[in-house]
Amino acid sequence: MLLKNKLKKGLRITALSLGITAVSAWPMTTAMADSSADTPAQQLVDSLNVMKLDHVDYLYAYLQSVELSENEYSQIKDNTGRANQIIRNTSSIDSLPNSAKLELLRIFMDNIKLLQLDARMVDDFGNEINILNYEPGTTGVKIQLLDRDGNLLAIMDPTREDLSPEVLLGKINALLEAVEALREMSETGVFVPMPAAELPNTATALPNMIMLGGLLIAIGGTALIPAVAVSRKSKKPAEA
Amino acid sequence: MKKKRKRRKVWKWILFGIPISIIILGVGIVGFFGMDLTKQSVMLARSATAEYEPEMPPKKFKQAWPELPAPGESLGELNFPSLDLAVPVVQGTHDEELKKGAGHFAGSALPGQGGHVLLSGHRDTVFTKLQHLKEGDQVTFKTEYGDFVYEAVKFEIVPADDMTVNVAKDYEALTLTTCYPFDFIGDAPDRYIVYTKLVSMPEIDT
Numbered sequence: 373m374l375l376k377n378k379l380k381k382g383l384r385i386t387a388l389s390l391g392i393t394a395v396s397a398w399p400m401t402t403a404m405a406d407s408s409a410d411t412p413a414q415q416l417v418d419s420l421n422v423m424k425l426d427h428v429d430y431l432y433a434y435l436q437s438v439e440l441s442e443n444e445y446s447q448i449k450d451n452t453g454r455a456n457q458i459i460r461n462t463s464s465i466d467s468l469p470n471s472a473k474l475e476l477l478r479i480f481m482d483n484i485k486l487l488q489l490d491a492r493m494v495d496d497f498g499n500e501i502n503i504l505n506y507e508p509g510t511t512g513v514k515i516q517l518l519d520r521d522g523n524l525l526a527i528m529d530p531t532r533e534d535l536s537p538e539v540l541l542g543k544i545n546a547l548l549e550a551v552e553a554l555r556e557m558s559e560t561g562v563f564v565p566m567p568a569a570e571l572p573n574t575a576t577a578l579p580n581m582i583m584l585g586g587l588l589i590a591i592g593g594t595a596l597i598p599a600v601a602v603s604r605k606s607k608k609p610a611e612a
Numbered sequence: 613m614k615k616k617r618k619r620r621k622v623w624k625w626i627l628f629g630i631p632i633s634i635i636i637l638g639v640g641i642v643g644f645f646g647m648d649l650t651k652q653s654v655m656l657a658r659s660a661t662a663e664y665e666p667e668m669p670p671k672k673f674k675q676a677w678p679e680l681p682a683p684g685e686s687l688g689e690l691n692f693p694s695l696d697l698a699v700p701v702v703q704g705t706h707d708e709e710l711k712k713g714a715g716h717f718a719g720s721a722l723p724g725q726g727g728h729v730l731l732s733g734h735r736d737t738v739f740t741k742l743q744h745l746k747e748g749d750q751v752t753f754k755t756e757y758g759d760f761v762y763e764a765v766k767f768e769i770v771p772a773d774d775m776t777v778n779v780a781k782d783y784e785a786l787t788l789t790t791c792y793p794f795d796f797i798g799d800a801p802d803r804y805i806v807y808t809k810l811v812s813m814p815e816i817d818t
Contacts, residue, residue, distance in 0.1 A: 413780075428719075429718040430683055430704060432718070432719050433719055437670050437671050437679070438670065439668035439669065441668050444668075471649040485664040486664070488666050488670075519682070520666075520670075521682060523684070524683070525683075558671070561675075562675045563675065563680070563722070565719060565720050565727050566719030566720070567779065569719055569775070570772075571772065571773075571777060571778050571789050572778075573705075574705075574732050574734050574789065574791045575799040576710075577799070578736060579797065580798055583797065
Protein backbone atom coordinates (compact mmCIF):
# COMPACT_ATOMS: atom_id res chain seq x y z
CA MET A 373 0.00 0.00 0.00
CA LEU A 374 2.81 2.36 0.99
CA LEU A 375 4.71 1.50 -2.15
CA LYS A 376 1.63 2.14 -4.28
CA ASN A 377 1.20 5.61 -2.72
CA LYS A 378 4.82 6.49 -3.26
CA LEU A 379 4.64 5.36 -6.90
CA LYS A 380 1.53 7.50 -7.43
CA LYS A 381 3.24 10.57 -5.92
CA GLY A 382 6.36 9.98 -8.03
CA LEU A 383 4.28 9.71 -11.18
CA ARG A 384 2.48 12.96 -10.35
CA ILE A 385 5.80 14.80 -9.79
CA THR A 386 7.23 13.42 -13.04
CA ALA A 387 4.13 14.46 -14.99
CA LEU A 388 4.24 17.94 -13.44
CA SER A 389 7.92 18.48 -14.19
CA LEU A 390 7.44 17.20 -17.75
CA GLY A 391 4.56 19.64 -18.15
CA ILE A 392 6.64 22.58 -16.89
CA THR A 393 9.48 21.64 -19.23
CA ALA A 394 7.11 21.39 -22.19
CA VAL A 395 5.48 24.77 -21.44
CA SER A 396 8.85 26.50 -20.97
CA ALA A 397 10.06 25.09 -24.29
CA TRP A 398 6.94 26.33 -26.10
CA PRO A 399 8.07 28.91 -28.73
CA MET A 400 5.75 31.70 -27.55
CA THR A 401 6.87 31.47 -23.94
CA THR A 402 10.52 31.70 -24.96
CA ALA A 403 9.85 34.65 -27.25
CA MET A 404 8.01 36.48 -24.49
CA ALA A 405 10.86 35.94 -22.08
CA ASP A 406 13.40 37.16 -24.64
CA SER A 407 11.46 40.27 -25.57
CA SER A 408 11.30 41.45 -21.98
CA ALA A 409 14.92 40.66 -21.21
CA ASP A 410 17.49 41.74 -23.78
CA THR A 411 16.11 43.97 -26.49
CA PRO A 412 18.57 45.63 -28.88
CA ALA A 413 17.74 48.97 -27.19
CA GLN A 414 18.71 47.54 -23.79
CA GLN A 415 21.83 46.01 -25.33
CA LEU A 416 22.80 49.43 -26.67
CA VAL A 417 22.25 51.03 -23.25
CA ASP A 418 24.26 48.28 -21.54
CA SER A 419 27.12 48.61 -24.05
CA LEU A 420 27.27 52.38 -23.57
CA ASN A 421 27.23 51.91 -19.80
CA VAL A 422 30.37 49.76 -20.07
CA MET A 423 32.18 52.85 -21.44
CA LYS A 424 31.59 54.64 -18.09
CA LEU A 425 30.29 57.86 -19.59
CA ASP A 426 28.80 60.72 -17.59
CA HIS A 427 25.53 60.44 -19.57
CA VAL A 428 24.44 57.97 -22.22
CA ASP A 429 21.17 59.53 -23.47
CA TYR A 430 22.63 61.96 -26.06
CA LEU A 431 24.96 59.30 -27.44
CA TYR A 432 22.16 56.73 -27.47
CA ALA A 433 19.95 59.04 -29.52
CA TYR A 434 22.75 60.30 -31.80
CA LEU A 435 24.02 56.83 -32.69
CA GLN A 436 20.56 55.96 -33.97
CA SER A 437 20.85 58.78 -36.49
CA VAL A 438 24.10 57.34 -37.85
CA GLU A 439 23.72 55.19 -40.93
CA LEU A 440 26.61 52.75 -41.27
CA SER A 441 27.56 51.18 -44.60
CA GLU A 442 28.51 47.50 -44.78
CA ASN A 443 32.10 48.56 -45.36
CA GLU A 444 32.15 50.78 -42.26
CA TYR A 445 30.59 48.00 -40.19
CA SER A 446 33.24 45.52 -41.42
CA GLN A 447 36.01 47.99 -40.58
CA ILE A 448 34.71 48.36 -37.01
CA LYS A 449 34.50 44.57 -36.74
CA ASP A 450 38.04 44.11 -38.10
CA ASN A 451 39.41 46.83 -35.80
CA THR A 452 37.79 45.15 -32.80
CA GLY A 453 39.23 41.77 -33.83
CA ARG A 454 42.70 43.27 -34.20
CA ALA A 455 42.46 45.00 -30.78
CA ASN A 456 41.47 41.67 -29.25
CA GLN A 457 44.52 40.04 -30.85
CA ILE A 458 46.84 42.70 -29.45
CA ILE A 459 45.44 42.76 -25.93
CA ARG A 460 44.39 39.15 -25.35
CA ASN A 461 47.80 37.76 -24.42
CA THR A 462 49.17 40.65 -22.46
CA SER A 463 49.11 41.10 -18.70
CA SER A 464 49.59 44.85 -18.82
CA ILE A 465 49.16 47.52 -21.49
CA ASP A 466 52.45 49.07 -20.35
CA SER A 467 54.34 45.95 -21.40
CA LEU A 468 53.13 46.24 -24.99
CA PRO A 469 55.62 47.55 -27.55
CA ASN A 470 55.10 51.14 -28.66
CA SER A 471 53.86 50.08 -32.09
CA ALA A 472 51.08 48.01 -30.44
CA LYS A 473 50.11 50.90 -28.16
CA LEU A 474 49.96 53.21 -31.16
CA GLU A 475 47.91 50.68 -33.07
CA LEU A 476 45.41 50.45 -30.19
CA LEU A 477 45.09 54.22 -30.13
CA ARG A 478 44.65 54.25 -33.90
CA ILE A 479 41.92 51.58 -33.65
CA PHE A 480 40.10 53.63 -30.99
CA MET A 481 40.29 56.80 -33.12
CA ASP A 482 39.25 54.86 -36.24
CA ASN A 483 36.18 53.35 -34.59
CA ILE A 484 35.19 56.73 -33.17
CA LYS A 485 35.41 58.27 -36.64
CA LEU A 486 33.54 55.41 -38.30
CA LEU A 487 30.69 56.07 -35.84
CA GLN A 488 30.75 59.70 -37.02
CA LEU A 489 31.94 60.91 -33.65
CA ASP A 490 34.77 63.20 -32.74
CA ALA A 491 36.97 62.68 -29.67
CA ARG A 492 38.58 65.62 -27.89
CA MET A 493 40.96 65.39 -24.95
CA VAL A 494 40.28 68.00 -22.29
CA ASP A 495 41.50 68.81 -18.78
CA ASP A 496 39.35 68.88 -15.63
CA PHE A 497 38.07 72.33 -16.58
CA GLY A 498 37.04 71.36 -20.12
CA ASN A 499 40.00 73.08 -21.82
CA GLU A 500 41.40 71.21 -24.79
CA ILE A 501 44.74 69.53 -24.05
CA ASN A 502 47.61 69.87 -26.45
CA ILE A 503 49.37 66.52 -26.24
CA LEU A 504 52.66 68.09 -27.35
CA ASN A 505 52.94 70.35 -24.29
CA TYR A 506 50.86 68.36 -21.82
CA GLU A 507 52.63 67.70 -18.54
CA PRO A 508 51.32 64.47 -16.98
CA GLY A 509 50.01 64.84 -13.47
CA THR A 510 49.21 68.54 -13.73
CA THR A 511 45.53 67.92 -14.42
CA GLY A 512 43.18 65.03 -15.13
CA VAL A 513 42.49 63.97 -18.69
CA LYS A 514 38.96 63.48 -19.95
CA ILE A 515 37.72 62.49 -23.39
CA GLN A 516 34.79 64.42 -24.79
CA LEU A 517 32.70 62.69 -27.44
CA LEU A 518 31.14 65.11 -29.92
CA ASP A 519 28.70 64.64 -32.78
CA ARG A 520 29.43 65.56 -36.42
CA ASP A 521 28.36 69.16 -35.71
CA GLY A 522 30.56 69.53 -32.65
CA ASN A 523 27.81 69.13 -30.03
CA LEU A 524 29.00 67.56 -26.79
CA LEU A 525 27.36 64.15 -26.29
CA ALA A 526 29.22 62.53 -23.43
CA ILE A 527 32.40 62.65 -21.38
CA MET A 528 34.67 59.71 -20.60
CA ASP A 529 36.76 60.01 -17.46
CA PRO A 530 39.38 57.27 -17.83
CA THR A 531 41.22 56.05 -14.75
CA ARG A 532 44.32 53.89 -14.34
CA GLU A 533 42.06 50.83 -13.92
CA ASP A 534 40.57 51.45 -17.35
CA LEU A 535 43.98 50.67 -18.84
CA SER A 536 43.99 47.12 -17.55
CA PRO A 537 43.75 44.67 -20.47
CA GLU A 538 40.41 43.18 -19.29
CA VAL A 539 38.69 46.54 -18.86
CA LEU A 540 40.06 47.92 -22.13
CA LEU A 541 39.04 44.77 -23.98
CA GLY A 542 35.59 44.99 -22.41
CA LYS A 543 35.18 48.55 -23.67
CA ILE A 544 36.41 47.79 -27.17
CA ASN A 545 34.07 44.81 -27.44
CA ALA A 546 31.18 46.84 -25.96
CA LEU A 547 31.53 49.30 -28.82
CA LEU A 548 31.09 46.49 -31.33
CA GLU A 549 28.09 45.19 -29.37
CA ALA A 550 26.63 48.71 -29.49
CA VAL A 551 27.07 48.77 -33.27
CA GLU A 552 25.42 45.37 -33.61
CA ALA A 553 22.46 46.49 -31.47
CA LEU A 554 22.19 49.63 -33.59
CA ARG A 555 22.02 47.58 -36.78
CA GLU A 556 19.11 45.60 -35.36
CA MET A 557 17.34 48.76 -34.20
CA SER A 558 17.94 50.39 -37.57
CA GLU A 559 15.72 47.78 -39.26
CA THR A 560 12.60 49.29 -37.64
CA GLY A 561 13.17 52.62 -39.42
CA VAL A 562 11.95 54.55 -36.38
CA PHE A 563 13.57 56.05 -33.30
CA VAL A 564 13.67 53.46 -30.51
CA PRO A 565 13.47 55.12 -27.05
CA MET A 566 15.59 53.95 -24.12
CA PRO A 567 13.74 51.16 -22.28
CA ALA A 568 14.36 52.71 -18.85
CA ALA A 569 16.58 55.42 -17.48
CA GLU A 570 17.15 57.53 -14.40
CA LEU A 571 15.28 60.82 -14.26
CA PRO A 572 17.22 63.81 -15.60
CA ASN A 573 19.12 65.71 -12.96
CA THR A 574 17.22 68.97 -12.46
CA ALA A 575 18.94 69.79 -9.18
CA THR A 576 20.89 73.02 -9.30
CA ALA A 577 23.21 74.90 -6.96
CA LEU A 578 21.75 78.23 -8.11
CA PRO A 579 19.51 78.93 -5.06
CA ASN A 580 22.34 77.87 -2.73
CA MET A 581 24.79 80.24 -4.33
CA ILE A 582 22.26 83.11 -4.36
CA MET A 583 21.60 82.49 -0.66
CA LEU A 584 25.33 82.36 0.07
CA GLY A 585 25.78 85.65 -1.78
CA GLY A 586 22.86 87.18 0.14
CA LEU A 587 24.30 85.96 3.43
CA LEU A 588 27.69 87.52 2.64
CA ILE A 589 25.99 90.83 1.73
CA ALA A 590 24.10 90.74 5.04
CA ILE A 591 27.26 89.93 7.08
CA GLY A 592 29.25 92.62 5.24
CA GLY A 593 26.44 95.16 5.71
CA THR A 594 26.15 94.40 9.42
CA ALA A 595 29.90 94.71 9.87
CA LEU A 596 29.86 98.01 8.00
CA ILE A 597 27.53 99.70 10.52
CA PRO A 598 29.99 99.71 13.49
CA ALA A 599 32.86 100.44 11.11
CA VAL A 600 31.12 103.61 9.88
CA ALA A 601 30.24 104.58 13.46
CA VAL A 602 33.86 104.13 14.64
CA SER A 603 35.18 106.08 11.67
CA ARG A 604 32.72 108.96 12.34
CA LYS A 605 33.66 109.00 16.02
CA SER A 606 37.38 109.17 15.27
CA LYS A 607 36.82 112.04 12.78
CA LYS A 608 34.81 114.25 15.22
CA PRO A 609 37.66 115.40 17.60
CA ALA A 610 39.87 116.24 14.61
CA GLU A 611 37.12 118.46 13.14
CA ALA A 612 36.57 120.13 16.55
CA MET B 613 103.57 29.40 -44.10
CA LYS B 614 100.70 29.16 -46.61
CA LYS B 615 98.63 27.17 -44.15
CA LYS B 616 99.22 29.76 -41.46
CA ARG B 617 98.12 32.58 -43.79
CA LYS B 618 94.97 30.64 -44.70
CA ARG B 619 94.14 30.06 -41.06
CA ARG B 620 94.66 33.73 -40.31
CA LYS B 621 92.28 34.58 -43.18
CA VAL B 622 89.64 32.29 -41.75
CA TRP B 623 90.08 33.83 -38.32
CA LYS B 624 89.78 37.27 -39.88
CA TRP B 625 86.52 36.26 -41.50
CA ILE B 626 85.24 34.91 -38.23
CA LEU B 627 86.49 37.93 -36.32
CA PHE B 628 84.71 40.39 -38.59
CA GLY B 629 81.93 38.13 -39.73
CA ILE B 630 80.33 37.68 -36.30
CA PRO B 631 80.02 41.37 -35.37
CA ILE B 632 78.99 42.27 -38.91
CA SER B 633 76.29 39.57 -38.84
CA ILE B 634 75.10 40.88 -35.48
CA ILE B 635 75.00 44.42 -36.89
CA ILE B 636 73.08 43.26 -39.98
CA LEU B 637 70.61 41.37 -37.76
CA GLY B 638 70.23 44.47 -35.57
CA VAL B 639 69.63 46.69 -38.60
CA GLY B 640 67.07 44.19 -39.81
CA ILE B 641 65.20 44.14 -36.49
CA VAL B 642 65.33 47.93 -36.12
CA GLY B 643 64.19 48.28 -39.74
CA PHE B 644 61.33 45.82 -39.36
CA PHE B 645 59.95 47.12 -36.07
CA GLY B 646 60.85 50.72 -36.85
CA MET B 647 58.90 50.41 -40.07
CA ASP B 648 55.96 48.99 -38.12
CA LEU B 649 56.14 51.85 -35.60
CA THR B 650 56.42 54.43 -38.39
CA LYS B 651 53.49 52.82 -40.20
CA GLN B 652 51.39 52.94 -37.01
CA SER B 653 52.43 56.54 -36.30
CA VAL B 654 51.52 57.63 -39.83
CA MET B 655 48.19 55.79 -39.68
CA LEU B 656 47.44 57.32 -36.27
CA ALA B 657 48.33 60.79 -37.49
CA ARG B 658 46.09 60.26 -40.52
CA SER B 659 43.26 59.03 -38.27
CA ALA B 660 43.69 62.00 -35.96
CA THR B 661 43.94 64.70 -38.57
CA ALA B 662 42.05 63.52 -41.66
CA GLU B 663 38.45 64.65 -41.90
CA TYR B 664 36.29 61.54 -42.18
CA GLU B 665 33.67 61.54 -44.87
CA PRO B 666 30.91 59.08 -43.89
CA GLU B 667 29.83 56.75 -46.68
CA MET B 668 26.12 57.24 -45.88
CA PRO B 669 24.12 60.39 -45.13
CA PRO B 670 22.54 60.79 -41.64
CA LYS B 671 19.58 58.47 -41.17
CA LYS B 672 16.06 59.82 -41.51
CA PHE B 673 13.44 58.15 -39.36
CA LYS B 674 10.19 57.14 -41.04
CA GLN B 675 8.00 59.02 -38.53
CA ALA B 676 7.48 62.49 -37.03
CA TRP B 677 10.78 64.31 -36.43
CA PRO B 678 12.63 62.35 -39.16
CA GLU B 679 15.87 64.13 -38.27
CA LEU B 680 17.16 63.90 -34.71
CA PRO B 681 17.18 67.39 -33.12
CA ALA B 682 20.61 68.52 -31.93
CA PRO B 683 21.15 69.22 -28.21
CA GLY B 684 19.81 72.68 -27.38
CA GLU B 685 17.64 72.88 -30.52
CA SER B 686 14.18 74.36 -29.96
CA LEU B 687 11.33 71.85 -30.11
CA GLY B 688 8.47 74.23 -29.38
CA GLU B 689 6.67 75.66 -26.39
CA LEU B 690 4.83 74.16 -23.44
CA ASN B 691 1.70 76.05 -22.41
CA PHE B 692 -0.15 75.76 -19.11
CA PRO B 693 -3.38 77.82 -19.55
CA SER B 694 -4.44 77.30 -15.90
CA LEU B 695 -1.12 78.67 -14.63
CA ASP B 696 -0.78 81.36 -17.31
CA LEU B 697 2.64 79.90 -18.06
CA ALA B 698 4.54 79.34 -21.32
CA VAL B 699 7.89 77.54 -21.28
CA PRO B 700 10.30 77.03 -24.21
CA VAL B 701 11.25 73.42 -24.83
CA VAL B 702 14.67 72.37 -26.13
CA GLN B 703 16.26 69.04 -26.97
CA GLY B 704 18.28 67.56 -24.11
CA THR B 705 18.30 67.63 -20.34
CA HIS B 706 21.95 68.29 -19.49
CA ASP B 707 23.06 71.44 -17.60
CA GLU B 708 23.53 73.69 -20.64
CA GLU B 709 20.18 72.74 -22.19
CA LEU B 710 18.17 73.16 -18.98
CA LYS B 711 19.34 76.77 -18.83
CA LYS B 712 17.37 77.40 -22.04
CA GLY B 713 14.02 76.08 -20.84
CA ALA B 714 12.39 72.74 -20.23
CA GLY B 715 14.45 69.92 -21.72
CA HIS B 716 13.28 66.89 -23.67
CA PHE B 717 15.05 63.73 -22.45
CA ALA B 718 16.98 62.68 -25.58
CA GLY B 719 16.41 58.97 -24.95
CA SER B 720 12.62 59.37 -24.90
CA ALA B 721 10.16 59.70 -27.78
CA LEU B 722 9.22 63.01 -29.37
CA PRO B 723 5.58 64.10 -29.70
CA GLY B 724 3.89 62.27 -32.54
CA GLN B 725 6.25 59.29 -32.42
CA GLY B 726 3.72 57.28 -30.45
CA GLY B 727 5.71 56.95 -27.27
CA HIS B 728 6.53 58.42 -23.89
CA VAL B 729 7.67 62.06 -24.07
CA LEU B 730 9.62 63.13 -20.97
CA LEU B 731 10.26 66.81 -20.27
CA SER B 732 12.26 68.11 -17.30
CA GLY B 733 12.97 71.56 -15.92
CA HIS B 734 14.41 73.36 -12.93
CA ARG B 735 12.03 73.98 -10.01
CA ASP B 736 13.51 77.46 -9.48
CA THR B 737 13.01 78.68 -13.07
CA VAL B 738 10.72 77.14 -15.69
CA PHE B 739 8.80 74.68 -13.52
CA THR B 740 8.34 76.75 -10.33
CA LYS B 741 4.59 76.93 -10.93
CA LEU B 742 4.28 73.20 -11.61
CA GLN B 743 3.38 72.67 -7.93
CA HIS B 744 0.09 74.53 -8.56
CA LEU B 745 -0.99 72.35 -11.49
CA LYS B 746 -4.11 70.36 -10.66
CA GLU B 747 -5.66 67.14 -11.90
CA GLY B 748 -7.66 67.82 -15.08
CA ASP B 749 -5.59 70.91 -16.03
CA GLN B 750 -4.53 71.00 -19.66
CA VAL B 751 -0.97 71.18 -20.95
CA THR B 752 -0.33 72.07 -24.61
CA PHE B 753 2.92 71.26 -26.36
CA LYS B 754 3.13 73.55 -29.40
CA THR B 755 5.43 72.00 -31.99
CA GLU B 756 6.19 72.42 -35.70
CA TYR B 757 3.62 69.64 -36.33
CA GLY B 758 0.86 71.43 -34.42
CA ASP B 759 -0.53 71.39 -30.89
CA PHE B 760 -0.39 68.26 -28.74
CA VAL B 761 -2.92 68.67 -25.92
CA TYR B 762 -2.55 66.65 -22.72
CA GLU B 763 -4.43 66.54 -19.42
CA ALA B 764 -2.78 66.16 -16.00
CA VAL B 765 -3.98 62.89 -14.48
CA LYS B 766 -1.64 62.01 -11.63
CA PHE B 767 1.07 63.55 -9.44
CA GLU B 768 3.81 61.61 -7.72
CA ILE B 769 6.95 62.21 -5.67
CA VAL B 770 9.78 59.75 -6.24
CA PRO B 771 13.45 59.55 -5.19
CA ALA B 772 15.99 61.14 -7.56
CA ASP B 773 17.37 57.74 -8.61
CA ASP B 774 13.97 56.28 -9.52
CA MET B 775 13.99 54.05 -12.59
CA THR B 776 10.25 53.41 -12.92
CA VAL B 777 9.08 56.78 -14.29
CA ASN B 778 11.42 57.34 -17.25
CA VAL B 779 10.42 54.19 -19.14
CA ALA B 780 9.42 53.54 -22.74
CA LYS B 781 5.68 53.29 -23.47
CA ASP B 782 3.94 52.11 -26.60
CA TYR B 783 1.36 54.92 -26.55
CA GLU B 784 1.54 58.70 -26.77
CA ALA B 785 2.02 60.22 -23.30
CA LEU B 786 3.75 63.20 -21.74
CA THR B 787 5.43 63.27 -18.32
CA LEU B 788 6.91 66.34 -16.64
CA THR B 789 9.59 66.16 -13.97
CA THR B 790 11.31 68.64 -11.68
CA CYS B 791 13.06 68.68 -8.32
CA TYR B 792 11.16 68.28 -5.06
CA PRO B 793 10.62 69.77 -2.45
CA PHE B 794 10.09 73.05 -4.32
CA ASP B 795 11.41 75.14 -1.40
CA PHE B 796 14.33 72.86 -0.51
CA ILE B 797 17.67 74.57 0.10
CA GLY B 798 20.40 72.57 -1.59
CA ASP B 799 20.25 69.63 -4.00
CA ALA B 800 16.66 68.41 -3.69
CA PRO B 801 16.58 64.68 -2.96
CA ASP B 802 13.29 63.88 -4.72
CA ARG B 803 11.55 64.46 -8.03
CA TYR B 804 8.04 65.81 -8.62
CA ILE B 805 6.30 63.94 -11.42
CA VAL B 806 3.26 65.07 -13.40
CA TYR B 807 1.67 62.32 -15.49
CA THR B 808 -0.64 63.36 -18.31
CA LYS B 809 -2.80 61.65 -20.88
CA LEU B 810 -3.15 62.66 -24.52
CA VAL B 811 -6.35 64.60 -25.33
CA SER B 812 -5.70 65.53 -28.95
CA MET B 813 -2.86 65.68 -31.43
CA PRO B 814 -2.43 66.93 -34.99
CA GLU B 815 -2.48 64.59 -37.96
CA ILE B 816 1.06 63.91 -39.04
CA ASP B 817 2.11 62.94 -42.57
CA THR B 818 5.28 60.86 -42.46
